[in-house]
Amino acid sequence: MTIQEAITARHSVRQYTDKPIEPEKIEQIAALIENCNSEGGVHIQLVTNEPSAFSGGIAKYGNFSGIKNYIAMVCKKNDDTKLGYYGEQIVLLAQTLGLNTCWVGLNFSKQPDKYKVGKDEKLICLVSLGYGTNQGVPHPQKKGYEAYCDDLRSNKQALPDWFVNGMKSALLAPTAVNQQKFKFLLHDGNKVEATTTFSLFNGFGYSKLDLGIAKYHFEIGAGKENFQWI
Numbered sequence: 001m002t003i004q005e006a007i008t009a010r011h012s013v014r015q016y017t018d019k020p021i022e023p024e025k026i027e028q029i030a031a032l033i034e035n036c037n038s039e040g041g042v043h044i045q046l047v048t049n050e051p052s053a054f055s056g057g058i059a060k061y062g063n064f065s066g067i068k069n070y071i072a073m074v075c076k077k078n079d080d081t082k083l084g085y086y087g088e089q090i091v092l093l094a095q096t097l098g099l100n101t102c103w104v105g106l107n108f109s110k111q112p113d114k115y116k117v118g119k120d121e122k123l124i125c126l127v128s129l130g131y132g133t134n135q136g137v138p139h140p141q142k143k144g145y146e147a148y149c150d151d152l153r154s155n156k157q158a159l160p161d162w163f164v165n166g167m168k169s170a171l172l173a174p175t176a177v178n179q180q181k182f183k184f185l186l187h188d189g190n191k192v193e194a195t196t197t198f199s200l201f202n203g204f205g206y207s208k209l210d211l212g213i214a215k216y217h218f219e220i221g222a223g224k225e226n227f228q229w230i
């Protein structure tokens with residue numbers, strides 16, 4: 001399975017089986033986490049065989065069960081977008097390995113002895129990891145890609161195919177309460193700007209994280225060689 005195929009196939013899964021994750025898959029995920037932390041300056045951490053975070057009432061309220069492995073999404077303050085960008089790389093790798101995931105912002109109990117959060121850092125969320133009892137279901141898209149993009153070129157010609165493909169991938173990105181509060185702007189040439197948009201709930205504080213996830217999806221769909229971020 002390619003990363004582009006994983007973007008289409010992946011859906012949030014909340015219930016997991018007891019099947020353990022194979023050591024070789026753990027190694028691949030751990031290696032990518034190490035690379036993302038080094039390249040992006042984030043502090044993502046893999047936690048295995050630890051059921052406590054999702055064993056309390058708050059997890060059951062969110063209909064989570066069977067979770068014994070998860071990824072702690074930790075970063076420095078104001079690095080939320082970067083965390084989403086790198087975190088989604090790990091989530092999609094897991095999908096290519098036949099695993100299931102779910103970004104979880106609220107329905108878990110903190111376990112400070114299982115991962116490290118520095119004084120200048122914060123735990124944004126957890127991502128469940130394992131073999132789901134199902135493959136999840138897709139969320140219906142509320143609008144077409146045109147509603148999430150603007151063409152700032154003076155000639156207002158048709159959007160290039162790479163940009164359209166990027167937007168279609170971005171709209172498959174998981175976001176808090178499925179709000180998709182982002183916008184992609186194509187400037188003259190091949191320069192792309194991604195921004196958050198206003199929301200009364202602001203994705204419960206996760207709009208910048210969501211933007212990073214959407215940016216990685218856009219990058220995969222559009223092809224990194226076709227544009228530059230600004």
